[in-house]
Amino acid sequence: MLVTSAPDSPPVGRARLADVAALAGVSVGTASKALNGAGRMRPETRQRVLDAVEALGFRPNQHAQSLHSGRSWTVGLMTTDGIGRFSTPVLLGAEDALGAGKISVLLCDTRGDAIREQHHLRNLTDRRVDGVIVAGRRTDPRPPLTGIDPAIPVVYALSPSADPADTSVVTDDRGGARLAVEHLLATGRTRIAHVTGPEHHQAARDRARHAVEHLAAAGLEPAAGRVHFGEWSEAWGRRAADAVLRTAPRTDAVFCGNDQIARGVADALRERGKDVPGDIAVVGYDNWDTMALACRPPLTTVDMNLAEIGRIAALRLLQAIDAEPEPGVHTVPCRLVVRESS
Amino acid sequence: MLVTSAPDSPPVGRARLADVAALAGVSVGTASKALNGAGRMRPETRQRVLDAVEALGFRPNQHAQSLHSGRSWTVGLMTTDGIGRFSTPVLLGAEDALGAGKISVLLCDTRGDAIREQHHLRNLTDRRVDGVIVAGRRTDPRPPLTGIDPAIPVVYALSPSADPADTSVVTDDRGGARLAVEHLLATGRTRIAHVTGPEHHQAARDRARHAVEHLAAAGLEPAAGRVHFGEWSEAWGRRAADAVLRTAPRTDAVFCGNDQIARGVADALRERGKDVPGDIAVVGYDNWDTMALACRPPLTTVDMNLAEIGRIAALRLLQAIDAEPEPGVHTVPCRLVVRESS
DNA sequence: AGGTCACGAGCAAACCTTTTCCTAGACGGT
DNA sequence: ACCGTCTAGGAAAAGGTTTGCTCGTGACCT
Numbered sequence: 001m002l003v004t005s006a007p008d009s010p011p012v013g014r015a016r017l018a019d020v021a022a023l024a025g026v027s028v029g030t031a032s033k034a035l036n037g038a039g040r041m042r043p044e045t046r047q048r049v050l051d052a053v054e055a056l057g058f059r060p061n062q063h064a065q066s067l068h069s070g071r072s073w074t075v076g077l078m079t080t081d082g083i084g085r086f087s088t089p090v091l092l093g094a095e096d097a098l099g100a101g102k103i104s105v106l107l108c109d110t111r112g113d114a115i116r117e118q119h120h121l122r123n124l125t126d127r128r129v130d131g132v133i134v135a136g137r138r139t140d141p142r143p144p145l146t147g148i149d150p151a152i153p154v155v156y157a158l159s160p161s162a163d164p165a166d167t168s169v170v171t172d173d174r175g176g177a178r179l180a181v182e183h184l185l186a187t188g189r190t191r192i193a194h195v196t197g198p199e200h201h202q203a204a205r206d207r208a209r210h211a212v213e214h215l216a217a218a219g220l221e222p223a224a225g226r227v228h229f230g231e232w233s234e235a236w237g238r239r240a241a242d243a244v245l246r247t248a249p250r251t252d253a254v255f256c257g258n259d260q261i262a263r264g265v266a267d268a269l270r271e272r273g274k275d276v277p278g279d280i281a282v283v284g285y286d287n288w289d290t291m292a293l294a295c296r297p298p299l300t301t302v303d304m305n306l307a308e309i310g311r312i313a314a315l316r317l318l319q320a321i322d323a324e325p326e327p328g329v330h331t332v333p334c335r336l337v338v339r340e341s342s
Numbered sequence: 343m344l345v346t347s348a349p350d351s352p353p354v355g356r357a358r359l360a361d362v363a364a365l366a367g368v369s370v371g372t373a374s375k376a377l378n379g380a381g382r383m384r385p386e387t388r389q390r391v392l393d394a395v396e397a398l399g400f401r402p403n404q405h406a407q408s409l410h411s412g413r414s415w416t417v418g419l420m421t422t423d424g425i426g427r428f429s430t431p432v433l434l435g436a437e438d439a440l441g442a443g444k445i446s447v448l449l450c451d452t453r454g455d456a457i458r459e460q461h462h463l464r465n466l467t468d469r470r471v472d473g474v475i476v477a478g479r480r481t482d483p484r485p486p487l488t489g490i491d492p493a494i495p496v497v498y499a500l501s502p503s504a505d506p507a508d509t510s511v512v513t514d515d516r517g518g519a520r521l522a523v524e525h526l527l528a529t530g531r532t533r534i535a536h537v538t539g540p541e542h543h544q545a546a547r548d549r550a551r552h553a554v555e556h557l558a559a560a561g562l563e564p565a566a567g568r569v570h571f572g573e574w575s576e577a578w579g580r581r582a583a584d585a586v587l588r589t590a591p592r593t594d595a596v597f598c599g600n601d602q603i604a605r606g607v608a609d610a611l612r613e614r615g616k617d618v619p620g621d622i623a624v625v626g627y628d629n630w631d632t633m634a635l636a637c638r639p640p641l642t643t644v645d646m647n648l649a650e651i652g653r654i655a656a657l658r659l660l661q662a663i664d665a666e667p668e669p670g671v672h673t674v675p676c677r678l679v680v681r682e683s684s
Numbered sequence: 685a686g687g688t689c690a691c692g693a694g695c696a697a698a699c700c701t702t703t704t705c706c707t708a709g710a711c712g713g714t
Numbered sequence: 715a716c717c718g719t720c721t722a723g724g725a726a727a728a729g730g731t732t733t734g735c736t737c738g739t740g741a742c743c744t
Contacts, residue, residue, distance in 0.1 A: 016730060028694090029732080029733075041691090045693080059467070060468070060730085061470070061731070063405055063408040064409050067698095069731090070405075083430050088430065092451055095449060105448065107449045108437075126401050126402070128403070359702095360700080368723070368724085370725095371726085375723085384722065406701040409730065410728075411701090411729090412729080
């Protein structure tokens with residue numbers, strides 16, 4: 001059977017369906033039906049075909065299948081700012097969900113370059129991908145993809161499309177801020193400062209606004225009466241902690257816009273002789289393990305469930321491919337990870 | 343021309359080569375030749391075809407091309423331990439180099455699971471990928487892929503294959519250790535400690551062995567007379583720094599096996615009142631920006647040029663696809679990034 | 685015993701491009 | 715003017731699978 005070259009139909013290389021059919025003594029079409037379950041046929045005929053498939057190690061040629069069906073069983077995954085801390089979990093979540101549906105992922109990194117984006121887009125269109133996921137980094141809306149075949153569904157993850165008619169999956173910054181504030185309130189803190197990133201980042205603005213709102217709902221206002229906007233860095237966290245100690249010395253908790261800031265805050269507080277969480281609790285945002293776990297003490301922080309965002313984006317894409325898309329912005333809830341800093 | 347449905351050949355959906363040929367008044371075969379440059383033909387005929395391509399926005403159907411040529415212009419990129427700090431730059435480097443060759447990357451993450459690896463491998467084989475890159479995380483050799491079609495070339499990146507007949511691209515741990523030690527010697531340090539990860543990691547063993555060898559070549563031995571093996575964590579760095587100060591108080595430099603350890607060492611030294619680099623220099627390994635730049639002071643560290651490893655792996659793969667593979671282990675040199683900690 | 689119905693299996697077209705082989709025409713040389 | 719050669723372009727097959735349609739056979743009912 002598996003000799004290197006048979007007399008007339010040499011199965012050198014991979015076996016074709018024709019080889020299977022010949023071995024089973026049926027026509028090619030019948031062999032195909034036996035494999036795909038369609039049509040009715042005698043069980044023993046089907047079994048003969050399956051035996052032949054087994055004997056020859058036949059695997060269908062996906063190029064031929066794709067040519068026939070027009071589907072590639074492939075989606076493009078475009079990351080717009082390199083592949084970093086934020087896009088990686090999204091990417092893995094998407095890959096996981098798509099792999100279950102027998103769909104593979106074509107990776108395209110634009111490095112934030114519009115030319116490169118166009119180039120990848122043309123490539124994906126030429127490959128007749130079944131869909132595209134665009135994974136951003138920031139939560140600010142991004143302009144929708146231009147020049148893509150409207151027949152190819154697109155889902156935006158993390159950075160929503162500026163066009164509300166598109167489908168986007170984003171994190172729930174409101175819920176995240178609420179989780180953090182309510183946790184601090186529940187553990188008895190009342191003089192809570194908020195230190196976060198640059199005000200021109202929507203994530204910083206949203207988290208700050210909702211944190212303040214939730215404090216107000218409890219009849220409180222942020223320590224020192226204002227939000228501390230700055231950078232997403234440890235250095236800013238350290239400077240801000242000093243500022244908070246100076247201007248609002250009775251502060252008993254700091255909610256930080258990300259884990260780097262939180263770590264900087266925790267470091268500075270410790271170096272100023274404050275006990276975390278004894279004197280002041282610290283809560284971060286991102287659950288970036290290398291920061292949250294290496295912090296002294298390990299950080300309580302908000303996890304955005306990035307992998308879940310990727311998974312949901314993939315499911316939305318599958319839905320848009322097979323059925324009707326569900327446009328609009330879908331938010332994925334956050335989760336509070338409590339550790340020793342609060 | 344671009345009406346939704348012409349009388350007999352409605353160019354609904356995408357234009358086919360037949361549409362182009364019809365518009366240009368030539369046969370399909372001639373249109374193909376005009377596009378691919380092969381065969382001789384009158385310049386004005388070729389131009390007519392190109393004009394038709396332009397008018398219809400024709401793009402060749404890659405499924406048909408792949409079916410014909412047997413090539414998919416696609417390579418599989420398998421990451422074996424999730425996509426993390428180490429594999430991401432490799433992955434991007436590879437994607438970049440392959441994209442230049444009109445080849446796209448199929449992403450497969452095995453999560454370190456052999457079952458998943460087999461599953462992905464079968465999928466890639468079914469898709470007739472032109473080649474596979476296996477990107478590991480640790481530098482310890484890994485068992486070669488099993489059950490892959492021997493006609494598909496494979497290149498291992500970062501984790502070499504245990505089979506020397508395979509092609510692998512790895513980092514130069516010897517050179518990295520030499521860069522660090524020679525830098526410290528050149529800046530006048532002579533009592534150099536080495537703090538690194540677990541001894542069962544080949545990276546830790548290699549860097550330690552070569553560091554010790556280079557010290558010996560200068561007539562020195564490591565401070566405290568031995569290498570400090572431990573974990574790849576900041577906590578271990580802090581503990582080890584204390585141990586070094588206790589057992590070898592005159593130490594004037596610490597070369598660390600990674601940046602996390604280095605940061606822990608720097609933190610502990612500062613907290614013990616030592617000045618870095620005034621009293622003691624600290625050198626890290628990995629050039630992991632979030633660690634190296636956030637460290638106080640910013641870390642001098644060894645950069646493994648991971649993106650270059652990915653790039654070279656991709657080039658080796660392209661070579662193996664188009665021509666003869668060049669088996670064996672290829673090492674990519676490191677680069678020392680000098681900052682303020684030394 | 686003959687006719688009809690149903691089920692099993694095969695044929696062929698369609699998916700689209702590339703490439704080889706072949707034909708017809710033109711031009712040049714004798 | 716005729717023959718040979720060269721070239722441009724067309725026809726057709728190959729690459730492999732899916733699927734609708736058709737055909738044939740067997741069984742059952744009248």
